[in-house]
Amino acid sequence: MNLDKLRTRSGDQCLSDLQLDALALGTLDDTQTREAQAHLASCRRCADRRQALVETTRSSADVLARSA
Secondary structure, three states, X not given: OOHHHHOOOOOOOXXXXXXXXXXXXXXXXXXXXXXXXXXXXXXXXXXXXXXXXHXXXXXXXXXXXXXX
């Protein structure tokens, strides 16, 4: 399996899905949070990915709430 196809970031300077999740969960330290937020402010691709992850999480939470 080619793991490169599973990567969603465009380069080493972009945020990984793990970093975006950690930012959403508030588990990054202050420096990491500031760096991630600064990157998101300047990188449309990462900002779009973050929004997509937020929407997916929200949709999943809605499905789980309805099935409970």
